[in-house]
Amino acid sequence: MRDRDGQLWGLTLLPVGDAPAREAGAGQDWRLRLTARSAGLRPDHQEPLTLADAQGQVWTLANSSGELVAGASQPLPASAAQFRGKPLRPAPREAWPLELRIPLEDGAGQPLAPARVTLGPEAAAELQRLGRGGP
Numbered sequence: 001m002r003d004r005d006g007q008l009w010g011l012t013l014l015p016v017g018d019a020p021a022r023e024a025g026a027g028q029d030w031r032l033r034l035t036a037r038s039a040g041l042r043p044d045h046q047e048p049l050t051l052a053d054a055q056g057q058v059w060t061l062a063n064s065s066g067e068l069v070a071g072a073s074q075p076l077p078a079s080a081a082q083f084r085g086k087p088l089r090p091a092p093r094e095a096w097p098l099e100l101r102i103p104l105e106d107g108a109g110q111p112l113a114p115a116r117v118t119l120g121p122e123a124a125a126e127l128q129r130l131g132r133g134g135p
Contacts (some may be wrong), residue, residue: 001123006034009041009117011033011034013030013130015059030085032083042078043065043079044104045105048060048063049102049103050100053079054097062084078107085131087132088131091096097119098127098128099117100117101114
């Protein structure tokens with residue numbers, strides 16, 4: 001997917017927890033992993049990710065980039081960040097586009113303006129499904 005500046009990003013949605021809880025319709029936690037595919041992009045490993053819809057509803061996902069490495073002494077991957085998701089309240093409306101506001105930094109720890117990505121229909125539908133906590 002591309003952000004508003006034409007930079008490439010990869011998006012992976014990962015359910016967390018056991019299958020029986022997911023099948024029972026219990027709210028589940030999930031992770032949203034973003035990977036910069038264009039040179040020079042550095043997602044911030046401290047700041048949260050913001051999701052927004054066309055009606056001004058906004059959700060925040062906590063940064064969980066530390067989960068990307070096995071030990072605290074290992075460096076975080078410069079081009080990837082991960083965010084902790086759980087059922088979103090209120091739930092995103094079905095079939096509405098969602099915008100990701102990806103926190104960026106300059107490599108020296110200074111924040112930059114966020115990258116903005118409007119999710120395509122398939123990714124938005126999956127994120128909305130996870131956000132509702134449903135199967």
